[in-house]
Amino acid sequence: MPEADSISIAILGSGGAGALTAGNFLLEAACAAGWHGLLTRTVGPQIRGGEAAALVRLASSPVECLSEHFDLLIGIDWLNAHRFGAEIEAAPHSLVISDPRGGDLPPVVGRSGARVVEVPIKEMAKAIPGGRPNMIALGIAAGLLGLAEDILTPVIEKRLAGKGAATVEASRAGLKAGMTAVADLDLDLGRRLAPAEPVGSAKRWLVSGNETTGLGAIRGGIRFAAAYPITPASEILEWLAPNLPKVGGVLLQAEDELAAINMIIGASYGGTPALTATSGPGLSLMMEALGLATASEIPIVVIDVMRAGPSTGIPTKSEQADLNIAVYGFHGDAPHLVLAPQSIGDCLFTTQWGVHLAETLQVPAIVLSDQFTGQAVAAIDRPADIAFVGQRTTAVDFSGTYKRYAATAGGVSPMAIPGMRGGQYTADGLTHNEHGNPTSSESDHRAQLDKRLAKLEQFAYGDHWATIEGDGELAVIAWGSLTGAAREAIQRVCRSGLDIRLLAPRLLLPVQPERFAGALAGVKRLLVVEQSHGAQFHRYLRAHYDLPEDVRVLNRPGPLPIKPSEIEQAIMRWSS
Amino acid sequence: MSAIELRPTCKPADYKSEVHPIWCPGCGDYHVLMAFTRAFAQLGLAPENTVVVSGIGCSSRVPAYTTCYGFHGVHGRSLALATGLKVARPDLTVIVASGDGDGYSIGGNHFLHACRRNVDMTYVVMDNRVYGMTKGQPSPTTEPDFDTALSPGGTGLSPFHPLVIALASGANFVARAFSGSPNETASILVEAIRHPGFSFVEILSPCVTFRPDEREWKSLVHSAPVGVTHDPAKAARRIMTDDGFNIGILYSGDRRPYQPRMEGQNVDLADLEKDFEL
Numbered sequence: 031m032p033e034a035d036s037i038s039i040a041i042l043g044s045g046g047a048g049a050l051t052a053g054n055f056l057l058e059a060a061c062a063a064g065w066h067g068l069l070t071r072t073v074g075p076q077i078r079g080g081e082a083a084a085l086v087r088l089a090s091s092p093v094e095c096l097s098e099h100f101d102l103l104i105g106i107d108w109l110n111a112h113r114f115g116a117e118i119e120a121a122p123h124s125l126v127i128s129d130p131r132g133g134d135l136p137p138v139v140g141r142s143g144a145r146v147v148e149v150p151i152k153e154m155a156k157a158i159p160g161g162r163p164n165m166i167a168l169g170i171a172a173g174l175l176g177l178a179e180d181i182l183t184p185v186i187e188k189r190l191a192g193k194g195a196a197t198v199e200a201s202r203a204g205l206k207a208g209m210t211a212v213a214d215l216d217l218d219l220g221r222r223l224a225p226a227e228p229v230g231s232a233k234r235w236l237v238s239g240n241e242t243t244g245l246g247a248i249r250g251g252i253r254f255a256a257a258y259p260i261t262p263a264s265e266i267l268e269w270l271a272p273n274l275p276k277v278g279g280v281l282l283q284a285e286d287e288l289a290a291i292n293m294i295i296g297a298s299y300g301g302t303p304a305l306t307a308t309s310g311p312g313l314s315l316m317m318e319a320l321g322l323a324t325a326s327e328i329p330i331v332v333i334d335v336m337r338a339g340p341s342t343g344i345p346t347k348s349e350q351a352d353l354n355i356a357v358y359g360f361h362g363d364a365p366h367l368v369l370a371p372q373s374i375g376d377c378l379f380t381t382q383w384g385v386h387l388a389e390t391l392q393v394p395a396i397v398l399s400d401q402f403t404g405q406a407v408a409a410i411d412r413p414a415d416i417a418f419v420g421q422r423t424t425a426v427d428f429s430g431t432y433k434r435y436a437a438t439a440g441g442v443s444p445m446a447i448p449g450m451r452g453g454q455y456t457a458d459g460l461t462h463n464e465h466g467n468p469t470s471s472e473s474d475h476r477a478q479l480d481k482r483l484a485k486l487e488q489f490a491y492g493d494h495w496a497t498i499e500g501d502g503e504l505a506v507i508a509w510g511s512l513t514g515a516a517r518e519a520i521q522r523v524c525r526s527g528l529d530i531r532l533l534a535p536r537l538l539l540p541v542q543p544e545r546f547a548g549a550l551a552g553v554k555r556l557l558v559v560e561q562s563h564g565a566q567f568h569r570y571l572r573a574h575y576d577l578p579e580d581v582r583v584l585n586r587p588g589p590l591p592i593k594p595s596e597i598e599q600a601i602m603r604w605s606s
Numbered sequence: 607m608s609a610i611e612l613r614p615t616c617k618p619a620d621y622k623s624e625v626h627p628i629w630c631p632g633c634g635d636y637h638v639l640m641a642f643t644r645a646f647a648q649l650g651l652a653p654e655n656t657v658v659v660s661g662i663g664c665s666s667r668v669p670a671y672t673t674c675y676g677f678h679g680v681h682g683r684s685l686a687l688a689t690g691l692k693v694a695r696p697d698l699t700v701i702v703a704s705g706d707g708d709g710y711s712i713g714g715n716h717f718l719h720a721c722r723r724n725v726d727m728t729y730v731v732m733d734n735r736v737y738g739m740t741k742g743q744p745s746p747t748t749e750p751d752f753d754t755a756l757s758p759g760g761t762g763l764s765p766f767h768p769l770v771i772a773l774a775s776g777a778n779f780v781a782r783a784f785s786g787s788p789n790e791t792a793s794i795l796v797e798a799i800r801h802p803g804f805s806f807v808e809i810l811s812p813c814v815t816f817r818p819d820e821r822e823w824k825s826l827v828h829s830a831p832v833g834v835t836h837d838p839a840k841a842a843r844r845i846m847t848d849d850g851f852n853i854g855i856l857y858s859g860d861r862r863p864y865q866p867r868m869e870g871q872n873v874d875l876a877d878l879e880k881d882f883e884l
Contacts, residue, residue, distance in 0.1 A: 061884055235882035245878060253868075254694045273878055278870030282693060284686065285719035292683040293690030296659070299677055300695035322680050409884055448675040448691075448698050451654040456669045456676030467625055467670065468678075 033224040036089035037175065038097045040118045041167050043106035046078035048164030051189075053084020054407065056171050058236055059185045061409035063177065064226040066092045068408040072114050072589070073346050081110035083118060088175070090224040092410070094373050094514025098595040100124060101219060102174060103139060104167045106151055107132035111139075116590050120144040125219055127151075127170055129163075147217060154207050160200035161207075169208015174219045179209060235410050239377040239403035240265035242413075243333055244273065246378040247305050250385025251420035252331065253279035254304040256293035258286050258312060261345040262401040263335040266307040287312035291319040294330045298323075299457055301447035303389055303420045307333035310352050311342065313396070317359045320394050324364040324482065326457040327435065327443070329388040329395075329422065333381065336400040336510075338588040347589030348401035350510055350561040353570060356396045357539055363479055365486045367395035368539035372497060372513035374403055375410045380536055382418050383494060389420030391485050392442060398538070400561075402591060403511040428452030433464040437477060441485025486540045495537040498549045502529030504605065505550060508559040509534055509567055512592055516559050519597035528605055541574040555580040555604060559597055563587035612650040618643040621653060625670045630738075634785035634811030634820075635664055638732050639671055641788040641809075642701075645795035646674070656699045659688040661713060663739050665705035665732040665811070682712030685720040685729065692727050696865050699799065700727040707737045710746040710766050717768070721775030721804055726863040728798045728805045731768065732785070734813035734820065742816035768808055769845045773838045773857060778803030780841065780857040784827040785811040790853065797855055803863040810851070823851070830854035 039056065043049035050071050057069045067088040074080030085100070087093050099121040105111065105128045111118065115138035120126060124144035128135060129151040149170065155161040165186075172182050186201045211217075235242075244266050247255070255274060257267045271281045279302075284290035287308055294304035308316065313334045323330050336352045338344035356368045367387055371380035381397055388395040425432060425444035434455040436443045443464075446453025460468040461475045469475070497513060500520060508516040513534040520530045533549050535542075550556070556578050560567040565585045571577060584600050586592060613620075621643040629635050646656065656674040660666035662681035669676025679687050684702050692700040709717055709731045720729065736752075737743040743756045746766035753760055772780050779801040783791040791809060798805035810827065812820035826849075834855045835841050841857035 058884070233883040235879070236884045237882045241882065245882075248878060249875060254690065256690055275866070276871050276873035276878065277875065278868055280693060280866040280868060282690070285715055288683055289686035289689075289716055289719070292679065292686035293693075295679070296677070296687035296690030296692075297694035298690075299687075300657075300691045300698065302694040304690065304694070318680050319683065326677075326679075412879070412882075446675075448657050448695065449655055451652075454653055454673055454675050456658075456678055458670070458678040459680055460678065 031218070031220065031222050034221045035091065035224055036087055036093060036097055037102070037219070037221065037223050038100045039086045039088070039102045039104070039171055040083050040100045041086070041104045041106070041171065042083040042108065042111050042118065043164065044109045045073060045076050045080035045082045047082065047106050048162055049082050049106060049167070050084045052164040052168040053086050055168055055182065055185050055189065057086050057407060059172070059177055059182045060088045060175070061234065061236055062185065063181045064229060065089065065223060066226060066409055068093050068096070068406055070096060070402060070406045072117050074110065074113060075345060081113050083114065088223055091227045093518070095518060095594060096591055098593045101221065102171065103127070104170055105129060105132050105135070106163045106167050108135055109133050112136045115139070123220060125174070125217070147215065149211055149215070154211065155204060158200055158203045158207065160196055161204045162200065165201045165204025166208040169205040170212055172205065173209040173212030174217060176222055179206065230411060232412050235412055236407060237374060237410065238265060238405055238407045239371065239374040239399055240335065240405060241269050242374055242378040243307070243381045243399060243404070244269035246381030247331065247385060248273060248277060248279070249378070250382040250418060251303040251389065252305045252385055253277065254294060254297035254302045255281040255306060256284045256290045257281070257306045257308065258284050258290050260309045260312050262337055262405050263307040263309050263333065265405065266333060266335070287315040288319070291316040291332065295319060295323050295328050298328050298330050303329065303385060305331040305333065305385070307335065309335050309337050310339045313352060313355060317355070320366070321360045321362060321364050322459040323394040324360065324366050325459050327392040327482070328457065329392050331384050331388050331395045331397060333397045333399060335404040336398060344589055346401065348511065348561065348591065349588030350400060350512070351563065351566060351587070352398060353538070353562065353566040356398055357570060365483045366393050366539065367391070367486070368398065369395060369537055370398040370510040371403060372510060372534055372536060374406060374408050375413045377403060378413050379416060382416060385420050386418035389422045390442070391489060392422065392445060393486065398510060400511050425450065425453050434466040435462060435464045435478060435481070437464060437481050440488055441481045491537055491542065495535060495542050495545055496549060497532065497534040497536065499532040500524070500530055502531050503552060503554040504557065504601065505531035505533055505553040506557045506559060506597065506601065507533045507571070509538065512559050512561060515592055515594045516597055518594040519601065522594065522598050523601050530601060543575060546575045550578065553578050557600055557604065558583045558585070559592060560585045561588055561592060613652050614650040616647050616650055618647045621646045621673050623671050623673050627671055628667060629664060630815045632814040633664065634734065634813070635732055637785040637788045638791070638809055638811055639668060641785070641791035641795055642668065642672065644788060644792035645799065648792060648796050649799060651699055655697065656701070657691060658701050658703060659684045659691065660703040661708040663705040663708040663737070665703055666708060668703040682708055683716065684708070685713060685716040688727055689720060689723065689725050692725050693866065694868065696868065701799065702727060702729045704729065704731045706731060706733040706735060706745040706747045710768055717771070718775045721772050721777040721806065723864050724776055724778055724803045724861050726802055726804070726865065728795070728807065730795070730807045730809060732809050732811040734811050734817060736813050736816045738813045738816055767846070769856065770842050772806045773842045773845070776861065777806045778859045778861050779805035779855070781807045781855040782853055783807055783809045784823065784853050785809055786824045787853070794855060801858065803859070803861055826851045827853050830856060834858050836860070
């Protein structure tokens with residue numbers, strides 16, 4: 031049987047059917063067996079009864095994005111699958127396992143030419159006391175992938191222990207029934223997963239981007255969080271809520287996003303590094319107070335796990351279209367930080383770095399994660415420890431008249447924290463002078479605007495500002511979660527002997543024109559890849575950077591991720 | 607309140623900054639500021655351990671006029687900002703200064719939740735029943751027939767009843783004061799700051815520019831005829847049926863303030879990642 035570098039599996043079912051659980055177990059077991067893998071979920075807005083699919087990609091080497099099609103689709107039922115037909119593309123070689131009583135195949139699957147095999151998943155589950163169809167589906171996937179029962183069983187036992195011995199037993203029986211069906215029906219995928227690249231001795235992590243974001247926040251020094259629940263950011267909050275108290279911190283559930291952002295400004299003013307996490311609608315509500323934090327020079331961190339917009343949009347699905355609001359959403363001239371993590375592991379780094387930068391520069395930082403990275407789960411190498419922690423310059427000398435907003439050489443003014451005698455000042459959103467006293471004078475206004483800009487522009491951000499890989503006269507520029515897809519496309523193209531460069535800025539604001547020019551030195555053609563209908567990233571690049579004459583844009587709105595093959599084709603078309 | 611270090615030797619003048627107020631001559635808020643500084647002196651608060659937080663409006667200028675730490679934030683969000691500050695820094699004494707527009711209109715939602723959350727701080731609303739800083743528009747406590755450029759002939763809307771709302775939402779201390787009696791107001795503020803949990807003090811503070819009729823308040827106010835009650839239902843009934851000029855502490859409760867522990871459990875940061883391991 032031929033070997034494949036990666037195999038993609040979609041397990042579908044109505045919301046509540048347990049498709050996501052089956053996918054998570056499959057991923058965990060395959061990764062425990064040494065493979066690499068990624069799971070993303072695609073769900074409707076309903077909690078139960080909607081559509082849900084676990085999209086799993088298992089691979090012999092680390093993967094950061096989905097593949098172009100699914101090699102195996104298992105439909106526990108197809109009741110609402112047409113709603114995301116475009117997200118579950120099959121190919122002629124694909125195998126579709128379908129419950130004959132699970133409704134009609136989505137047309138897109140039917141048209142693909144894939145082999146369809148009917149397996150009575152629900153009936154098989156019913157034959158087991160307490161049996162559930164999702165465990166049958168798991169067994170089928172495991173059988174087809176050649177994953178041994180004793181790899182799956184510990185995962186079932188670990189994850190379902192809390193539900194009682196009967197549930198574990200029923201699940202094991204379901205798993206076995208699914209695996210037996212594969213053998214009895216003599217099913218095969220026509221390919222098997224290539225042996226995994228060896229992994230290091232250190233324990234790998236099986237985590238989501240929202241979880242690594244939470245850890246990055248605490249490692250950076252965050253000890254106060256206030257937030258309002260919102261999809262797809264809530265997992266950050268639910269990770270922080272039990273973990274912050276362990277390190278002397280707290281998470282407050284605010285009455286709304288307006289309260290959340292003002293609470294963190296209050297906490298940070300009091301000397302406690304503070305963060306909130308939200309998505310586009312929440313960020314929209316926070317803009318006024320973000321301006322307050324800029325003007326009063328209070329460091330805060332806002333994580334925006336982007337979802338499709340505008341307005342309520344598609345809460346459960348990804349898009350990269352909050353770039354404009356993050357960069358330009360403030361009224362007035364308000365220099366601030368915008369960062370974007372590039373992978374699940376990088377959510378840890380970028381959040382931690384964001385905390386460090388915000389605290390050092392006494393400025394708000396917006397971290398643009400997205401639903402894909404935030405809610406995807408992958409096995410990753412434990413990210414290297416980094417030294418970045420919040421290092422706020424606090425005032426020490428109150429012998430003269432303390433000037434909270436003194437115009438220093440670097441623009442950062444030593445900050446008094448309540449409790450420091452002699453440092454009393456009023457933080458203000460009104461234009462103020464060096465003492466913090468309100469003023470409407472032209473010179474004070476200009477001096478403070480100069481200072482706030484200078485502190486951001488003079489800071490040395492180092493090499494972390496971007497990922498730069500490869501050489502060549504053609505470069506692909508992407509950001510955020512599309513970095514992984516761009517990297518994979520470039521790797522494929524490079525196998526055919528082409529040299530392609532990858533540039534993915536992690537620091538989106540302040541812009542870095544000199545470094546950018548250096549990164550693109552010698553580049554004649556630039557392919558911009560982004561998940562935005564309005565090509566916000568392309569416009570941002572045009573506004574701030576010198577681009578080569580030849581620029582092409584591969585952009586599309588969410589929620590359908592841009593696949594490596596699409597980027598590959600765009601490169602090949604341009605190279606030939 | 608919970609100032610680390612008290613300063614029994616402080617005088618009211620020690621709490622008054624050099625920043626010159628922008629209020630109109632005759633504004634009630636001058637007397638509120640006077641009551642603040644007298645109350646701080648009576649309590650012996652250390653200015654460096656005291657924070658006055660505000661939003662936007664005439665009332666919200668107060669922080670810069672004191673020698674304490676201050677935060678003059680955005681419109682309507684002072685309670686949220688103060689909540690974050692106090693929860694993160696329970697050692698500080700936090701006082702919030704607001705007005706009827708800032709606190710009851712744009713900040714109305716935060717008012718409900720601050721009462722409900724019952725964080726140990728004092729919320730002072732200077733109610734003049736009008737938007738002063740934007741020149742005379744109706745606020746949630748303005749009478750329905752008050753004629754303004756923005757509401758010709760009046761709004762036709764019944765005024766909001768903040769003290770009852772505070773009680774229903776769980777405030778732990780409710781009082782009404784009058785700016786024209788700064789000593790009495792200072793005494794009420796002292797009790798409010800001392801009282802654990804969320805203390806709400808409404809100060810009737812005339813706007814002589816847009817509501818010259820409010821000069822009459824000095825003849826209308828009177829001390830509450832009965833003492834403080836600990837029964838919120840009784841307090842609500844009294845407040846709903848009084849004439850709106852009853853001055854004094856109207857309710858005092860014993861709900862436990864919300865204050866999570868801000869001390870670590872000696873957990874190594876490395877332990878937090880244990881759950882991530884495959």
